[in-house]
Amino acid sequence: MNITVEIGDFRQSETDAVLIPVLEDDFHNELILAADAALEGRIQAFLNLGDFKGKPKTTSVLYTNGAITAPRIILVGLGVYAELNAEKVRQVAGHTARQARDMGLKSITVPIPPETQDDWAQAAVEASLLSLYEFKQHKTQKDDNEDEDKTLESMTLLVGSEVEKSSLERIVERGQTIAKGTILARDLSNQPGNHLTPTQLAEKAEEVAETVRLNCTVFDKPTLEEKGFRTLLAVAQGSAEDPRFIILEYTPEGEGHDTVALVGKGITFDTGGISLKSGGGMHEMKHDMSGAAAVLGAMQVIGHLKPNVRVVGVIATTENMPGSTAIKPGDVVTSYGGKTIEILNTDAEGRLILADALGWTAQYEPQGVIDLATLTGAVITCLGHVAAGAMGTDDALMEKIKKAAEKTHERVWELPLWDDYDEGVKSKVADVQNIGDGTAGTLAGGAFLKKFAEGYPWVHLDIAGTAWGMKGSTYIPETASGYGVRLLVQLVEDW
Structure with missing residues (x-):
């Protein structure tokens, strides 16, 4: 969908529908009164009936019968003003964009009141675009219930002055950029394993880097062997697909900038290896590279927005397969x-490849490192499909992440990473073992990673519950969510 900003009067807008925002506690704002006057009192008469109360995520369609240029006015409920925030705006915008598409509309116009907050406007842009997302790259035929192609092609935001237009255009551009990064992450996570190998993921990273002018370095298998990435290579050795290690670097102009590293787990398909997963739901393990997808999506956005922070994106990627050369339980x-x-347990492979990635990242002397990984099913038992489990070694970094999560509604919940949990990952034959004692599985994963995240502030986000399977949102599908892109971008920009 194309989003543009224009100066104009909604009554003269050539569009399929004009959307009028309505507060639950205010039926007499300027937009409603203007629309009501154009329709000779029909809107107030309709509102007086009480059928439409302005509650959030409710709409009502009124036909103008030629009273204005557009054939329809759609009243869009926002709820009570005192309870309105960016996330509620996202939910309303997502609901309304989907409804407009499902009605078969091609274009909509939204007059923007001058008092609209910038973060609300950005939230509406992001959610409108994200709500229309569909992954149909591999479909060659329409579903039985698809009678026609329904595509909402354009949304025009109307303002009253050049100053408002210039300001809103910047907000729209930012919202579109963030939405595109999130959609990239969704597309990557949704790709079947045979369409997104580690090599193909590295090629996509190179493409993104070229587009937004990031430095990109990719280590192939011989380079990984030369440099000593032995745990990444160990996980990869059961697969016919070679592993890759991807480094994306954004450096702002000038000197003295802090460095933030974003580290993503990129298991492009996870069978569990020799510790084979059960067949039910294994197809969803194409999503096991969602941490890598979030890092790549965020780096695309960062390359566009150019924050005043040096950002390094690090992705370790491989398959985890049960081939004849695969690692075995008991191997060191x-x-x-x-x-x-x-x-x-060879199915605890994500933490193995992250061990190498976190060790490598120390050379950048970062002021903060955030890794994202679909690490444990236990985090879903703990937090459901609502929030990522967050744990780490630095309170200040954790607070920054929490604030970014609050702004973006990509929620995190801090879990304790006390030294007590270190006991569970002590090995009798090596420095550490890759699983705990069967309790607190998410924290065992964090305790393991902590051993390799040394020399810098670090937070681990277990996104197994938020990478896919989320429900109840108008702008997040139940397939790949793209979780983490908006959170990471907000964190970097607020740094």
Whole structure:
């Protein structure tokens, strides 16, 4: 959908429908009164009936019968003003965009009151675009219930002055950029494993880097062997697909900038390896690279927005397959930083490749490192499909993440990473083992990663519950959500 900003009067707008926002506690704002006057009192008469109360995510369609240029006015409920916030605006915008599309409308116009807050306007732009997302790259035929192509092609935002237009255009551009990064992450996560191998993911990273002018370095298998990425190579050795290690770098102009590193788990398909997963739901393990997808989507946005912080995106990517050369339970491998790891469960492979990635990241001397990984099913038991589990070693970094999560509604919940949990990952034959004692599985994963996140502030986000399967949102599908892109971008920009 194309979004533009124009100066004009909604009564003369050539569009399929004009959307009029309505507060639950205010039926007499300027827009309603102007629309009511144009329709000779029909809107107030309709509102007086009480059928439409302005509650959030409710709409009502009125036909103008030629009273204005547009054939329809759609009243859009926002709820009570005192309870309105960016997330409620997102939910309303997502609901309304979907409804307009499902009605078969091609264009809509939304007059924007001058008192609209910038973050609300951005939220509406992001959610309108994200709500219309569909993954149909591999469909060659329409579904039985698809009688026609329904595509909402354009949304025009109307303002009253050049100053308002210039300001809103900047907000729209930012919202579109963030939405595109999120959609990139969704597309990558939704791709089947045979359409997104580690090599193909690296090629996509190179394409993104070229487009937004990031530095990109990709280590192939011989380079990984030379540099000592032994845990990444260990996970990869059961697969016919070679692993890749991807480094994306954004550096602002000038000197003295802080460095933030974003680290993503990129298992493009996870069978569990020799510790084979059950067949039910295994197809969803194409999503096991959602952490990598979030990092790549965020780096695309960061390349466009150019924040005043150096950002390094690090992605370790491979398949986890049960081939004849695969790692076995009981094997001991040595990580990039030199620590030895006893592998008790080959299905706890994400933390193995992150061990190398976190060890590598120390060389950038970062002021903050955030890793994102679909690490444990236990986090879904703990938090459901609502929030990511957050744990780490630095309170200040954790607070920054919480604030960014609050602004974007990509929620996190801090879990304790006390030293007590270290006992669960002690090995009898190596420095550390890759699973705990069967309790607190999410924290065992965090305790393991902590051993390799040394020398810098670090927070781990377990996104197994938020990468897909989220429900109840108008702008987030139940397939890949793109979780983490908006959160990471907000964190970097607020740094």
